[in-house]
Amino acid sequence: MADNRFNPHKHEENEDWLMSYADMITLLLSFFVLLLSMSHIDPVKFEKVQGGMARDIGKHQTAQPLQELKTEVGQVLRGLKLDDDKVSLGSDQRGLVLEFDAGTFFEPASAKLKEELVPALSKLSETLNSPRYSAFQIEVQGHTDDTPVNTPTYPSNWELSSARATIVVRTFIQYGIDPTRLAAEGFADTRPKVSNHDVTGRPLPVNQAINRRVSVHIFPR
Template structure:
């Protein structure tokens, strides 16, 4: 009896067909994902630019020396690192840096200008014997002149007293010699007021601020557009409203001499 020969199939093994189908399906799946996706062109260009930017490699060089440096390579000069970094920055990044440096320079310049203005005002107050009537100090917004109510107004009134006009005339001379804008703020204590003319402290404080501005403009001829009147009522006390002395301190008019070229907010 002859031995039966084992049949040998020609061609690829059967598992190869299944594997090929699986790979094909995976390929089709990723093609579908790619076709349905949306590429953010801006982010893509930013990433591409970061790889093209030599600053990355200049800032973080390899700690290993090159075994076979090319003939065209040049030694790194540390003194030129900062300049190379600035040159490799994009135009927008350079503009941001320049803007920040300019802003910081302007802030320092404005602070120096306000310090000089404060010294000038204090000297003016001393020369005109106003240091006991008007207080001057510095804030983030500018130089503030504080005028107490007793020198300017009668109780519950907004008309300038005759004894207070000479003080405002001198203040007008001071403001006439400087170009800064001025915000005049009226403040009262927390005791309520209810009259036909002033139903509340809001109306009284606003009327007092306006009276001060009108008096200064009339005596000095200053430009009206430089002034702004604000009434805060009793919302911004400087001391607690718990005594006659403190009530008197809270009843005041503040003249905020703003930074040069600063507009009203």
């Protein structure tokens, strides 16, 4: 006859596996919590990394078109056979810098363009209107030397430098460049490339001529 009597020791032995199972579950939960804490993403750091990657990609995407544009603009200038002392092509941190000698392309103390500059602006507009360069901004800056000007139209070098930059912008618009890509600024004599005077204070005509300029800055928007 079978023994159906309850044995408390046997019951405890049968429940041992439950304790082992519970321990295993606890360990697994602890392990996953540890993994989760280690993989926590800092939103600030993530944004910085993401922003850095975006900037690197952006630089890579604009570097080649910028170099191509510089090559094309250089070809335009060579085709016009302009002397190096009248126009120069360089670059800065933002992009290309095209500088025109104000004394060559403008009447003295005036913002009236000489005919010699018109073909250059026309050809340059054709290049800048290419779909490849539609994402580039064009900023025109006017600069003077420190010789005072005082006429009814231009009471100071501020008005003169601004007017020269503006007439170049208006010429670009006439040749079809989208006005939203353009900006005009006048700096008078506040940003000279070289000193207008020697150490004794005497004017340096050659340096003053260098400082009289209109610069066209072309850079990605």
